[in-house]
């Protein structure tokens with residue numbers, strides 16, 4: 001399955017985050033030995049534990065909602081934080097980045113689902129964020145989650161919305177920042193639509209590892 005997904009992503013230059021939440025270190029190692037190096041987790045404690053146990057050339061992405069008081073635990077090693085959903089969280093990541101002498105790559109999470117969803121920011125919520133003051137974070141792009149539905153046209157509209165937000169930010173705020181380049185969208189059930197709509201990074205769990213219990 002890994003090779004099949006990779007061959008679908010390859011022509012688009014889309015990268016694969018293997019979502020390993022709830023999976024054992026052995027399951028992750030299995031995927032590692034097949035060549036996968038980017039893994040995504042949604043809980044800080046699990047992420048830290050797996051980071052400590054597993055090979056050090058793994059790139060760990062935090063894909064889930066992140067509480068400010070837990071940033072310090074992942075700041076030393078995290079490769080990308082996908083779900084930055086407030087300016088206060090970005091401030092804390094910046095502070096912890098400075099404490100660990102790192103520049104931490106982050107994605108801004110936007111609410112794109114037409115149905116009510118808990119996390120993510122409204123379209124213009126980050127427009128007045130003083131990004132330049134945060135010297136220890138690097139804004140690498142945007143992230144969003146579509147509604148969990150079999151209505152593929154709805155999912156497509158939601159992904160288009162994220163792409164439009166990305167384009168607008170790229171033109172108006174990050175025009176001089178080449179690192180602002182990622183659109184993290186697409187999961188097991190909707191990654192093909194996401195690729196068609198311009199995803200640069202898909203986050204796939206159950207399709208790779210089997211259903212979570």
Ligand SMILES: *Cc1c(COP(=O)(O)O)cnc(C)c1O
Pocket residue numbers: 019021042063064187188189203204205206207
């Ligand atoms: C669990 C999770 C995924 C992967 O979901 P699958 O349906 O198993 O592919 C992707 N993104 C986030 C934020 C997740 O929490």
